[in-house]
Amino acid sequence: MMGDFKLTTVEEMEAATEKLLETGKKVGADGWQYRVKNQTPHCKFGETGICCKICSMGPCRITPKAPKGICGCDAHGIVARNYLKFTAGGSATHSDHGREICNTLYHAKPEGPYKVKDPEKLIRIAKEWGVETEGKDIYDLAHEVAILGLSEYGKVFGHQNFLKRAPQHTQEIWEREEIAPRAIDREVSCSLHMTHMGCSSKPEALIRQSLRSGLSDGWGGSMAGTEFSDVLFGTPKPVDTEANLGVMNKDNVNIVVHGHDPSLSEMICEYADDPEMIAYAKSKGAKGITVSGVCCTSNEVAMRRGIPMAGNFLQQENVVLTGACEAIVVDVQCIFPALGPLSKCFHTKFVTTSPIAQMPDSEFIRFHADTAAENAKAIVKMAIDNFENRNPDLVYIPDMKQKATVGYSVEAIVKTLDGVTNSQVDETGTTKPLIECITSGVIRGAVAMVGCNNPKIRPDYAHIELMKKLIANDIIVVASGCSAQAAAKAGLMDKEAKNLCGAGLKRVCELADIPPVLHMGSCVDISRMMILVSELAKDSGLNISQLPVVGCAPEWMSEKAVSIGNYVVATGIDTFLGVDPYVSGSDQVSKLLTEGLRDWVEAAYTVEKDIEKLVDLMIERIEEKRTAIGI
Ligand code: WCC
Numbered sequence: 276m277m278g279d280f281k282l283t284t285v286e287e288m289e290a291a292t293e294k295l296l297e298t299g300k301k302v303g304a305d306g307w308q309y310r311v312k313n314q315t316p317h318c319k320f321g322e323t324g325i326c327c328k329i330c331s332m333g334p335c336r337i338t339p340k341a342p343k344g345i346c347g348c349d350a351h352g353i354v355a356r357n358y359l360k361f362t363a364g365g366s367a368t369h370s371d372h373g374r375e376i377c378n379t380l381y382h383a384k385p386e387g388p389y390k391v392k393d394p395e396k397l398i399r400i401a402k403e404w405g406v407e408t409e410g411k412d413i414y415d416l417a418h419e420v421a422i423l424g425l426s427e428y429g430k431v432f433g434h435q436n437f438l439k440r441a442p443q444h445t446q447e448i449w450e451r452e453e454i455a456p457r458a459i460d461r462e463v464s465c466s467l468h469m470t471h472m473g474c475s476s477k478p479e480a481l482i483r484q485s486l487r488s489g490l491s492d493g494w495g496g497s498m499a500g501t502e503f504s505d506v507l508f509g510t511p512k513p514v515d516t517e518a519n520l521g522v523m524n525k526d527n528v529n530i531v532v533h534g535h536d537p538s539l540s541e542m543i544c545e546y547a548d549d550p551e552m553i554a555y556a557k558s559k560g561a562k563g564i565t566v567s568g569v570c571c572t573s574n575e576v577a578m579r580r581g582i583p584m585a586g587n588f589l590q591q592e593n594v595v596l597t598g599a600c601e602a603i604v605v606d607v608q609c610i611f612p613a614l615g616p617l618s619k620c621f622h623t624k625f626v627t628t629s630p631i632a633q634m635p636d637s638e639f640i641r642f643h644a645d646t647a648a649e650n651a652k653a654i655v656k657m658a659i660d661n662f663e664n665r666n667p668d669l670v671y672i673p674d675m676k677q678k679a680t681v682g683y684s685v686e687a688i689v690k691t692l693d694g695v696t697n698s699q700v701d702e703t704g705t706t707k708p709l710i711e712c713i714t715s716g717v718i719r720g721a722v723a724m725v726g727c728n729n730p731k732i733r734p735d736y737a738h739i740e741l742m743k744k745l746i747a748n749d750i751i752v753v754a755s756g757c758s759a760q761a762a763a764k765a766g767l768m769d770k771e772a773k774n775l776c777g778a779g780l781k782r783v784c785e786l787a788d789i790p791p792v793l794h795m796g797s798c799v800d801i802s803r804m805m806i807l808v809s810e811l812a813k814d815s816g817l818n819i820s821q822l823p824v825v826g827c828a829p830e831w832m833s834e835k836a837v838s839i840g841n842y843v844v845a846t847g848i849d850t851f852l853g854v855d856p857y858v859s860g861s862d863q864v865s866k867l868l869t870e871g872l873r874d875w876v877e878a879a880y881t882v883e884k885d886i887e888k889l890v891d892l893m894i895e896r897i898e899e900k901r902t903a904i905g906i
């Protein structure tokens with residue numbers, strides 16, 4: 276039965292945004308839609324990657340008349356250097372997030388506020404890292420493992436501990452190609468060293484380091500972020516939630532969390548749930564407190580607590596434009612500085628909390644692991660106190676939301692899919708049921724859909740349209756970051772979306788009781804996807820590059836996304852991009868990324884701005900891989 280299930284269309288979302296922008300006009304608010312117009316057309320030199328300003332002799336720009344910079348570097352060297360710097364920015368960012376989580380783990384105490392919620396996972400990691408666990412107090416163990424985790428950033432010898440989770444074949448490739456990441460910080464430093472004036476200008480060397488730096492993120496910092504967040508806050512399990520702006524409640528105090536680090540948002544959720552705080556909100560005329568989220572911090576609390584998702588990256592201004600946001604509380608990454616001035620047009624408090632992300636026109640409440648409880652309480656109280664400052668004439672919350680089931684960690688996927696095949700009991704705990712679905716052709720393959728929104732692509736349109744076509748072709752989608760939120764907003768994470776699938780995938784969704792697009796978490800959680808493909812490879816006896824699996828970031832925009840792309844490709848997974856990473860100015864670099872990499876790591880990039888073509892290319896690639904292994 277289809278019931279009254281219907282996807283929310285991009286047109287409907289755009290109409291809602293238009294209405295919000297009307298409210299914005301009344302109060303003189305700016306918006307990214309207007310700033311894009313002011314910034315277009317973009318600088319061609321920057322766009323094609325051939326502007327160099329790494330020393331003060333320049334800036335040098337490459338043209339047919341001036342084919343070399345003052346130092347003699349050509350377009351290929353400049354493009355590759357810019358690409359490596361871009362990557363290093365992303366690896367540094369994800370990895371520093373992971374470091375913060377290790378630091379939070381180090382501060383975990385039985386009396387809170389940070390506790391060990393998944394001791395089993397902690398013990399598993401400890402054993403994996405050769406730490407004696409027998410008879411040890413769980414908090415002592417947490418602190419010991421946290422220090423080891425922190426040491427991964429500056430380890431003197433050897434490679435990242437987590438690399439051993441990859442199949443043997445993949446590890447051999449990393450060794451052979453000299454891209455196995457050493458200390459995380461070292462790979463970032465080494466990248467910046469290589470791109471300094473007078474160091475590398477050979478594309479092969481620079482792109483090789485881009486892969487290594489990316490791997491230090493995906494199999495280092497991001498993986499630490501994911502794993503230790505699970506230890507602290509619990510490993511996600513399927514949970515029901517809702518998505519889109521309609522999750523905000525006009526009768527309640529609305530607190531929106533935005534950014535990436537769950538250390539902050541977990542505490543905010545904790546205190547927003549406190550009966551004392553709810554009573555206080557009622558005393559101020561509200562009916563209750565609603566916490567919702569934007570970007571990955573939202574994904575983190577949605578996956579673990581079912582906290583609703585207000586929206587993704589390009590919707591961050593919309594939450595303020597509802598006029599019903601008492602506080603938008605941010606930690607790090609993907610936060611528009613525009614939120615400062617925008618919040619001043621409304622009663623909204625824009626609260627920054629991290630020394631890493633400080634912005635004008637914000638209230639800075641410095642968040643620290645030791646004082647997290649007080650900090651969170653102060654922020655929740657500030658939001659409640661702000662409720663009475665709301666201007667009712669400006670309140671408009673689009674009546675638009677969809678149901679979503681989220682929380683598909685690898686552990687949860689393995690457990691859930693065990694229900695699909697009537698497989699023998701001894702197969703419990705492996706990816707074999709999933710492999711059976713793929714080899715039998717019930718599911719043709721899988722696509723990992725990740726990444727941001729980018730005004731260069733009609734927001735959410737690429738994510739949603741690609742997913743619709745993939746699931747109709749019996750290709751299961753795993754999603755993270757803002758791509759996952761696009762899916763949830765559209766309704767593709769509602770189990771009823773099974774009716775949009777081909778017959779095979781529909782049957783799997785029914786048997787396993789899952790939506791066709793599985794929410795695997797935040798952007799650091801793309802490390803979960805690396806573990807999943809590794810398990811699939813080990814359990815099937817195939818190499819990762821042979822699996823009918825590809826990655827896709829159709830609307831990406833951040834440096835982190837390029838770092839991700841590099842580690843996904845370097846793990847052996849073909850990756851499809853809808854936005855060019857500023858490399859078109861060098862045919863050598865473009866060729867290396869789209870073809871040459873295959874000789875190194877058995878996978879490469881495809882860049883295709885036409886969404887229709889992009890999805891067909893992915894389906895083609897998946898079918899090619901099936902044919903190659905004879906399934
Ligand atoms: Ni990850 Fe992209 Fe969203 Fe930010 S939160 S906007 S990097 S996908």
Ligand code: FE2
Binds near residue numbers: 535570756798799
């Ligand atoms: Fe993110």
